[in-house]
Amino acid sequence: GENVEQHPSTLSVQEGDSAVIKCTYSDSASNYFPWYKQELGKRPQLIIDIRSNVGEKKDQRIAVTLNKTAKHFSLHITETQPEDSAVYFCAARIFGNEKLTFGTGTRLTIIP
Amino acid sequence: KAGVTQTPRYLIKTRGQQVTLSCSPISGHRSVSWYQQTPGQGLQFLFEYFSETQRNKGNFPGRFSGRQFSNSRSEMNVSTLELGDSALYLCASSLGPGTGFGANVLTFGAGSRLTVL
Numbered sequence: 154g155e156n157v158e159q160h161p162s163t164l165s166v167q168e169g170d171s172a173v174i175k176c177t178y179s180d181s182a183s184n185y186f187p188w189y190k191q192e193l194g195k196r197p198q199l200i201i202d203i204r205s206n207v208g209e210k211k212d213q214r215i216a217v218t219l220n221k222t223a224k225h226f227s228l229h230i231t232e233t234q235p236e237d238s239a240v241y242f243c244a245a246r247i248f249g250n251e252k253l254t255f256g257t258g259t260r261l262t263i264i265p
Numbered sequence: 266k267a268g269v270t271q272t273p274r275y276l277i278k279t280r281g282q283q284v285t286l287s288c289s290p291i292s293g294h295r296s297v298s299w300y301q302q303t304p305g306q307g308l309q310f311l312f313e314y315f316s317e318t319q320r321n322k323g324n325f326p327g328r329f330s331g332r333q334f335s336n337s338r339s340e341m342n343v344s345t346l347e348l349g350d351s352a353l354y355l356c357a358s359s360l361g362p363g364t365g366f367g368a369n370v371l372t373f374g375a376g377s378r379l380t381v382l
Contacts, residue, residue: 187370196355196373197308242308251296251359252321253371255308 155180157245159256166233167264174259176243177225183245186219186226187253192239200241201228230261238263267292269358269374277380283344286377290337290358297339298371299331302353311354314339315361343379351381 156179166172178186187202203210203217203226210217214233219226230237240260244253270289278284290297298321299311310323314333331341337358343350353376359369 189373196375198373199370202370244308250321251298251313251315251362251369251371252310252323253298253300253308254310255300257307 155183155245155247155254157243157254157256159243159259161259162257163260163262165262165264168233168235170233172228172230172233172237172261174228174241174243174261175225176227176245176256177223178245178254179224180245180247181221181224182247184248185246186217187244187246188217188228189242189244189255190239191242191258197242233263235263235265237261269356269372271354271356271374271377273377274375275378275380277382278346279382280346280348282346283342284346284379285340285342286354286356286379288339288341288356288358288374290339290356291372294358294360294372295337296359296361296369297333297337298357298359299339299341300355300357301325302355302376303351308355311341346381348381351379353378 159176184205189197190200191197201215201217214231216229240258242258243256272287296315298313301309313321317333328344333339355376356374357371359371
């Protein structure tokens, strides 16, 4: 089955700087890659997603890039703010399958 | 539009007991998935239901079971509870398969936090 690896597990960034989280997946049949943000004590919430027919997607300060050949995708957060502090999960899903395989999460801390 | 509703939010059980958790999806969503979240293992897929049928199952023992009703509401049951079953159980709903490119956004509920003593 699909396996998703996520790095780093923890990341501390000075406020205003950029943060990058990387994930790799194993199954070339995966075609949907969402990123979820989970604040302490709250539910995971989708922040951005990308499909395999697109190489990059941006939404304000957040962007995701996908390299299908290398089977990896990354989350980029620019101009980080204190409210960006949370655990971020990447995930992958195979076409036609509702199951998401999650990475192990990255705890992002923004240092004021 | 109401979100995904999970009940109960918190519960404490003892080893050997069983528990039933409930999930009401977003109106119009027909697919319900369940995930177990623990500090050590992250988010692990349990199972997924669509139109009252289990379509996918994760690598959990048979003590973990679920079902979906005709109104798309879903329940999961854990029998003979073990200490290691202590976790946050998250339900997520989506429209279901067969919608264009095939990728539907999963929306999560707040979860049911189970503590097994």
